[in-house]
Amino acid sequence: MSYPQSPLPRSPLMGQMMNQPLLVSSIIEFAARHFGNSEIVSRRVEGDIHRYTYRECHQRARRLANALQGLGIEIGDRVATLAWNGYRHLEAYYAVSGSGAVLHTINPRLHPDQIAYIINHAEDQVLLFDLTFLPAVEAVAAQCKQIKTYVLMCGRDRMPAETRVANLLCYEDLIDSHSDDYAWPRFDENSACTLCYTSGTTGNPKGALYSHRSTVLHAYASAMPGALNVSAKDTVLPVVPMFHVNAWGLPYSVPLSGAKLVFPGAALDGKSVYELFESEKVTFSAGVPTVWLGLINYATQNKLKFSTFRRTVIGGSACPPAMMNALIDEFDVEVVHAWGMTEMSPLGTACMLQAKHAELPREEQRKILQKQGHAVYGVDMKIVDDDGKELPWDGSSYGHLLVKGPWIISSYYKEEGGDPLQDGWFPTGDVATIDPDGYMQITDRSKDVIKSGGEWIGTIDLENIATAHPAVMQAACIGVAHPKWDERPLLVVVVRPGMAVSREELLKFYEGKIAKWWLPDDVVFADTLPLGGTGKVQKNKLRELYKEHKLPTA
Ligand code: ADP
Numbered sequence: 001m002s003y004p005q006s007p008l009p010r011s012p013l014m015g016q017m018m019n020q021p022l023l024v025s026s027i028i029e030f031a032a033r034h035f036g037n038s039e040i041v042s043r044r045v046e047g048d049i050h051r052y053t054y055r056e057c058h059q060r061a062r063r064l065a066n067a068l069q070g071l072g073i074e075i076g077d078r079v080a081t082l083a084w085n086g087y088r089h090l091e092a093y094y095a096v097s098g099s100g101a102v103l104h105t106i107n108p109r110l111h112p113d114q115i116a117y118i119i120n121h122a123e124d125q126v127l128l129f130d131l132t133f134l135p136a137v138e139a140v141a142a143q144c145k146q147i148k149t150y151v152l153m154c155g156r157d158r159m160p161a162e163t164r165v166a167n168l169l170c171y172e173d174l175i176d177s178h179s180d181d182y183a184w185p186r187f188d189e190n191s192a193c194t195l196c197y198t199s200g201t202t203g204n205p206k207g208a209l210y211s212h213r214s215t216v217l218h219a220y221a222s223a224m225p226g227a228l229n230v231s232a233k234d235t236v237l238p239v240v241p242m243f244h245v246n247a248w249g250l251p252y253s254v255p256l257s258g259a260k261l262v263f264p265g266a267a268l269d270g271k272s273v274y275e276l277f278e279s280e281k282v283t284f285s286a287g288v289p290t291v292w293l294g295l296i297n298y299a300t301q302n303k304l305k306f307s308t309f310r311r312t313v314i315g316g317s318a319c320p321p322a323m324m325n326a327l328i329d330e331f332d333v334e335v336v337h338a339w340g341m342t343e344m345s346p347l348g349t350a351c352m353l354q355a356k357h358a359e360l361p362r363e364e365q366r367k368i369l370q371k372q373g374h375a376v377y378g379v380d381m382k383i384v385d386d387d388g389k390e391l392p393w394d395g396s397s398y399g400h401l402l403v404k405g406p407w408i409i410s411s412y413y414k415e416e417g418g419d420p421l422q423d424g425w426f427p428t429g430d431v432a433t434i435d436p437d438g439y440m441q442i443t444d445r446s447k448d449v450i451k452s453g454g455e456w457i458g459t460i461d462l463e464n465i466a467t468a469h470p471a472v473m474q475a476a477c478i479g480v481a482h483p484k485w486d487e488r489p490l491l492v493v494v495v496r497p498g499m500a501v502s503r504e505e506l507l508k509f510y511e512g513k514i515a516k517w518w519l520p521d522d523v524v525f526a527d528t529l530p531l532g533g534t535g536k537v538q539k540n541k542l543r544e545l546y547k548e549h550k551l552p553t554a
Helices: 024-033 052-072 087-098 112-122 129-144 170-176 211-221 250-257 270-279 289-301 321-330 362-369 459-467 505-511 540-547
Strands: 038-045 047-054 077-083 104-105 126-129 149-152 166-171 190-199 206-211 234-236 260-261 284-287 311-314 335-340 347-350 373-375 380-384 399-404 426-434 439-445 450-451 453-458 472-482 484-494 522-525
Touching: 024 052, 024 087, 024 450, 038 087, 052 087, 052 170, 077 112, 077 129, 087 104, 087 190, 087 260, 112 190, 112 206, 126 129, 126 347, 129 472, 149 170, 149 505, 166 170, 170 289, 211 250, 211 347, 234 250, 234 270, 234 484, 250 260, 250 450, 289 311, 289 321, 289 380, 311 321, 321 335, 321 362, 321 459, 335 373, 362 450, 380 426, 426 459, 450 472, 450 484, 450 540, 459 472, 459 484, 459 505, 505 522
Parallel strands: 038 260, 077 104, 077 126, 104 190, 126 149, 149 166, 234 260, 234 284, 284 311, 311 335, 484 522
Antiparallel strands: 038 047, 190 206, 335 347, 347 373, 373 439, 380 399, 399 426, 426 439, 450 453, 472 484
16 A cells, blocks of 8 residues: 555754645635636536536535535545536535545446446445436446445436336435535545546456545646646536546636536537537537547538637547647647546646747647647656666657656555556556657557567557548557568558548558558458447457458468
């Protein structure tokens, strides 16, 4: 167990500043007091638009905190949510963690067995959920013996007449029947705040247990201009779900900045998101590439532009250059490519040009913007070879990416998987280069790298070239067994509706863009790519699907 850390030496002269613990309750308290009139707008699961202010959010969060106390929830107890991005979910974020309990956000896209596994693993006592997930909860409830109370996040009129879920309460009844007379407790800032499980593509999911201190520091750092750059000038619509690494910290960094917050609920299709962007005058958003694909396609097909949307953060998987170019050149939207992971709260790097890049030709600037970016203060990183030897920051040496910092895990919840650290650094499982200016670029996940004749082929580059072809909507590259080279690249492509491209044309498209031996050995066409719970291509599924594929060169 790496907590508590060994006591550090004390100076004979200590600073004379107030020693206030960094607790997430202070964020909503601050937002309500200093930006009390700023709005939170939500597209509800019920279908309508709900709007209120930070002041009202704070009031209802305190009512909920009282209600949770009434349900017997104590400091350190786990309370789970299965919910979309919405105001009630935000209230739960603050009521649960603020009162000292631990908010466990569950990804509803996980397999029901995995949902039951993590509920039991976390020992959740209360589960708050959106109407959409009633069938999912009914399916797993019998397996979740520790849950004492279920709370359906809706009004009385939407409560089901009959359900298999025992001890089901109505969220709005709970809020109505409790007072907002509640003072946020003070406790050690290193106390657990939220719990997020990794998607567990291999083996069971593991929990990252964030502390109040790590969450507040991450919120400060991610709001900085060199990172997500959130301020009260903005209207922010987090497309990234609140069940995916706390929506990249936006439920904390937006309120502390006083910005208007807009929640899309369950409607994440291009049309619904576009309409909300326009009606609420959204200026800034964040999400994984697959959601931008839907939005860009919708806007392009309907010849629409954005009136206020000016900046977006794209991360979670590599942003294809074609997507970045479309957003910047056709829609006048600045793209901040960012990288991180569940184990990092999640923010690690964000990509922005520096003053010295201002005069560079557009193409050179784009090459920089394509990288995953610069470390955000608080995060340190290095690349090492297979023997753990540090590699130079020359932009071409690539190796295993290791990180450390106050919002990076020191161990998984319940010490699952043992000690993950290597000499105090967390191995990310990514392979990357770092250039002399400190810009990091992911070449691949180490488990996705193609090992051809003892050399590595990074799949992200190969996919980026394919998606630059006008007829290609999505592309994924995987290694397929080869008798001579061990593995060779196979490109799986989804063609844009109404367009066509042949295998030969695509392979020709690579010429001159990449070393010859990196060229994919074959191309297959698919209707869709398998996506995981967080919208990323599941390469393990693709590898399984095409493991018998016979390469022409084999
Ligand atoms: P999982 O996908 O396992 O649920 P995360 O959501 O934490 O876990 O994903 C973290 C991983 O996603 C990183 O280790 C990296 O491989 C990938 N990733 C995140 N952002 C980017 C990016 N901008 N470019 C390429 N890969 C990224």
